[in-house]
Amino acid sequence: MIKVQNVSKRYRNVNALSEVSLEIPQGSIYGLIGPNGAGKTTLLRILAALISPTTGQVWLNGEEVSQSPTAIHRRVGYMPDFFGVYPDLTSIEYLEFYAGIQGIPRKKRARIITDLLELVDLSSKRDALVETLSRGMKQRLCLARALVHDPDILLLDEPASGLDPRARVELRELLRTLQGMGKTVIISSHILLELAEMCTDIAIIQGGRLVTAGDVDKVTRSLDGARQLEIRVMDRCAEAVEMLKGISGISNVMSGVNGESNLIQTDFTGDDEALHRLLVQLITSDIPIVSFAPRSSGGRLEEVFMSITEGIQVLQGDNPS
Amino acid sequence: MTFLALLTKELRLRMRRERTVWVIIAYILLMGLLGWFFISSFNNGYGYNTYNLSSVGTQLYTLLAEIQLFLILFITPAFTATAVNGERERQTYDLLLCSRLSSFSLVSGKLVAGLANALLLIAASAPLFSLVFFFGGVSPTQVLTALLVFVVTTFMVGTFGLFCSTVFKRPSISTAVAYMCGLLWLTMPLVIYFILLVSNSLRFGPGQPLLFIWNPIVALISTYSPGTIGLVTIGKVHMISWVAYSVLCAIATVVFFLLSMLTAKPHPINRLRMRLIRKKADAEQKVTVTA
Numbered sequence: 001m002i003k004v005q006n007v008s009k010r011y012r013n014v015n016a017l018s019e020v021s022l023e024i025p026q027g028s029i030y031g032l033i034g035p036n037g038a039g040k041t042t043l044l045r046i047l048a049a050l051i052s053p054t055t056g057q058v059w060l061n062g063e064e065v066s067q068s069p070t071a072i073h074r075r076v077g078y079m080p081d082f083f084g085v086y087p088d089l090t091s092i093e094y095l096e097f098y099a100g101i102q103g104i105p106r107k108k109r110a111r112i113i114t115d116l117l118e119l120v121d122l123s124s125k126r127d128a129l130v131e132t133l134s135r136g137m138k139q140r141l142c143l144a145r146a147l148v149h150d151p152d153i154l155l156l157d158e159p160a161s162g163l164d165p166r167a168r169v170e171l172r173e174l175l176r177t178l179q180g181m182g183k184t185v186i187i188s189s190h191i192l193l194e195l196a197e198m199c200t201d202i203a204i205i206q207g208g209r210l211v212t213a214g215d216v217d218k219v220t221r222s223l224d225g226a227r228q229l230e231i232r233v234m235d236r237c238a239e240a241v242e243m244l245k246g247i248s249g250i251s252n253v254m255s256g257v258n259g260e261s262n263l264i265q266t267d268f269t270g271d272d273e274a275l276h277r278l279l280v281q282l283i284t285s286d287i288p289i290v291s292f293a294p295r296s297s298g299g300r301l302e303e304v305f306m307s308i309t310e311g312i313q314v315l316q317g318d319n320p321s
Numbered sequence: 322m323t324f325l326a327l328l329t330k331e332l333r334l335r336m337r338r339e340r341t342v343w344v345i346i347a348y349i350l351l352m353g354l355l356g357w358f359f360i361s362s363f364n365n366g367y368g369y370n371t372y373n374l375s376s377v378g379t380q381l382y383t384l385l386a387e388i389q390l391f392l393i394l395f396i397t398p399a400f401t402a403t404a405v406n407g408e409r410e411r412q413t414y415d416l417l418l419c420s421r422l423s424s425f426s427l428v429s430g431k432l433v434a435g436l437a438n439a440l441l442l443i444a445a446s447a448p449l450f451s452l453v454f455f456f457g458g459v460s461p462t463q464v465l466t467a468l469l470v471f472v473v474t475t476f477m478v479g480t481f482g483l484f485c486s487t488v489f490k491r492p493s494i495s496t497a498v499a500y501m502c503g504l505l506w507l508t509m510p511l512v513i514y515f516i517l518l519v520s521n522s523l524r525f526g527p528g529q530p531l532l533f534i535w536n537p538i539v540a541l542i543s544t545y546s547p548g549t550i551g552l553v554t555i556g557k558v559h560m561i562s563w564v565a566y567s568v569l570c571a572i573a574t575v576v577f578f579l580l581s582m583l584t585a586k587p588h589p590i591n592r593l594r595m596r597l598i599r600k601k602a603d604a605e606q607k608v609t610v611t612a
Contacts, residue, residue: 045415048415048419049419050415050418050419070421073418073419073420073421074421076419078415078416078419080412080415080416082412083412084411084412084413084415084416085413086330086334086411086413088333088334088337088338089330089333089334093330093333096326097326097327097329097330098416098420099326100322100323100325100326100327100329100330101323101326101327101417101420101421101422101426102420102421103322103323103421105322106322145416
C-alpha cells in the first residue's frame with residue numbers, strides 16, 4: 001500500500017502540488033491523469049524519492065520515502081518520460097550496467113537480463129546498439145531497465161507517449177503481465193482511453209490539486225453522475241426507445257447512433273442492481289436485444305476529463321509537471 | 322561492485338567514441354612533430370656531431386615535458402568537466418540516483434574513467450620520451466619525477482573538473498569554469514610576482530618564492546633543474562619544489578573529491594534543507610492555529 005498524505009511541492013513561487021492525498025492499493029495499475037503541468041511528474045518523482053515534498057509525507061508499505069531514499073530505490077522501478085539511454089551501448093550492455101548499479105551479483109545478471117529481454121520481446125535485439133532501436137523498442141528496453149532489480153512498485157511517466165498503436169497495445173499487454181506478477185504499477189498519461197482500459201484505479205490531477213481518485217468506474221460515475229448504455233436491438237427500435245423513455249433513471253435516449261439504425265444510446269443513473277432490473281424489464285417486454293452494455297469507461301472518462309479541465313488550461317502554464 | 326559497473330560503462334562509452342582515437346592520434350602527432358622539428362633544427366647536414374649530444378637530449382626532454390604538461394592541463398578538464406552534468410543533459414542522471422550507486426561510487430567511477438583517458442595519453446607518449454635516452458643528458462629518475470608531476474597534475478585538474486561538473490548544471494559552463502580556473506591557477510602567481518616585482522615589494526630570499534609553491538611549471542622545472550628553483554623554504558623546512566607541489570596537489574585532489582561527493586548526490590543536504598523548511602512550515606501553521 002502506498003500512502004500519500006497532504007503532499008505539497010513548491011518551486012520558488014510556484015505550487016507544483018497542493019495538499020495531495022492518495023492511497024494506492026498493492027497490485028493495482030494506478031493511473032495519474034492530468035494535463036501538462038498538472039503535477040503528475042512531480043508526484044512520481046516524489047514517490048521515486050528523487051525529490052522531497054515541501055510538506056506532507058509519502059509512505060511505501062509503512063516506510064517514509066524522504067527518510068530512507070536508498071531503501072525506497074531498491075523497491076521502486078522508475079521510468080521517466082524520456083528514454084535515458086546510452087546510444088553507444090548494446091541492449092545487453094545497457095541492462096548489465098543498470099543491473100550492476102542496482103547491486104545485482106555478476107553471476108545472476110546474465111539470467112535476469114535474458115529473462116527481461118524475453119519479457120519485453122527484445123531477445124533478438126540483445127546485441128543491437130541502443131541507438132539502432134525503434135522508439136517502441138527503446139521504451140520497452142527502458143521498462144526492462146526499470147525491472148532489472150525486480151521492484152515491487154513501478155513508476156512509469158508517460159510510457160506510451162510517441163508510440164505507434166501497435167507498440168501501445170504491446171505496452172498495455174506488458175503492463176498487464178506485470179500486474180499479474182503482483183507488481184503495483186503507477187502510470188501517468190495523457191491518453192485517457194488507454195489509461196481507462198489499463199488501470200484499475202485512477203487519480204485526476206489538475207493544477208497541482210487532486211480532483212478525484214479511486215476505482216475507474218466509480219470516478220467516472222462520481223464526476224458524471226450517470227453511465228452511458230449502448231443497447232443494440234434486432235428490430236423494434238422505436239418501441240424500445242419509447243419504453244426506455246418511460247423508465248426512471250434513464251435520460252438522453254438516442255437511436256440510430258453512428259449511422260446504425262438499431263443502436264440505442266442512453267444515460268443511466270443507478271447502481272448495478274437497477275441496471276439488472278432494466279435489463280430484465282427489456283427482456284420481459286420481448287424486445288429482441290442483441291447486446292446490452294455500458295459504454296467503455298475510456299470514452300466516458302475522456303468526456304468527463306475534458307469537461308472538468310475545461311477553462312482551467314490558462315492556469316496550468318505556471319506549474320512545472 | 323556498483324563502482325565497477327559504472328567504470329565499465331564509462332570506459333565502453335569513451336573508448337567507442339571516434340573522438341578518443343583522434344585525440345590520441347593528434348596528441349602523439351603534435352608531440353612527435355614538435356620533437357622532430359626540434360631535432361631537425363640541430364641537424365646541420367653533418368649529423369649531430371658538432372653539438373653536445375647530451376645537451377640536445379636535455380633540451381628535447383625539456384620541450385617534450387613542457388608540451389606534455391600543457392596538453393595535460395588543456396585536455397584533462399575535457400574528460401571530467403562534463404562527467405556528471407553530462408548525465409543530466411543525457412537525462413540519465415535520475416536513473417543513476419534511482420539506483421544503489423553511492424556518492425563515492427559515482428564520483429570515483431566517473432573520475433577513474435576520465436583520468437584513464439588522460440593517463441592513456443601520458444602512457445601513449447612514453448615511447449617519445451624514450452627517444453631522449455638515445456641522446457643522453459637525462460636520467461631515468463628525472464623522467465620518473467616528471468611523470469609523478471604529470472600524474473598528480475592530472476589527478477588534481479581532473480578532480481577539479483569533476484567537481485565543476487557536479488556544481489554546474491550545464492556542461493558548457495562547467496567546462497568553461499574548469500578551464501578558466503586552470504588558467505588562473507597557472508598564470509596568477511606569475512602576474513602577482515610581476516606586480517610585486519614592479520612595486521619593489523618582493524623580498525628575495527633563498528629558493529623560489531612561496532607564490533610558486535603550487536605551480537606546475539615550476540614543479541616540472543624543478544625535476545630537471547635542481548638548484549635555486551628546485552627548493553622551497555617554509556619556515557626552517559627546505560623542500561624540493563616538486564615534492565611540495567605533489568603534496569599540495571594530493572591534498573587538493575582529496576578536497577575536490579570529497580566536495581564532489583557532497584554535491585553529486587544531493588540527498589543528505591537536500592534532506593536537511595527540506596527538514597528545516599518543514600519545521601518552518603509547521604511553526605507557521607502552529608502560529609496560524611493559535612491566532
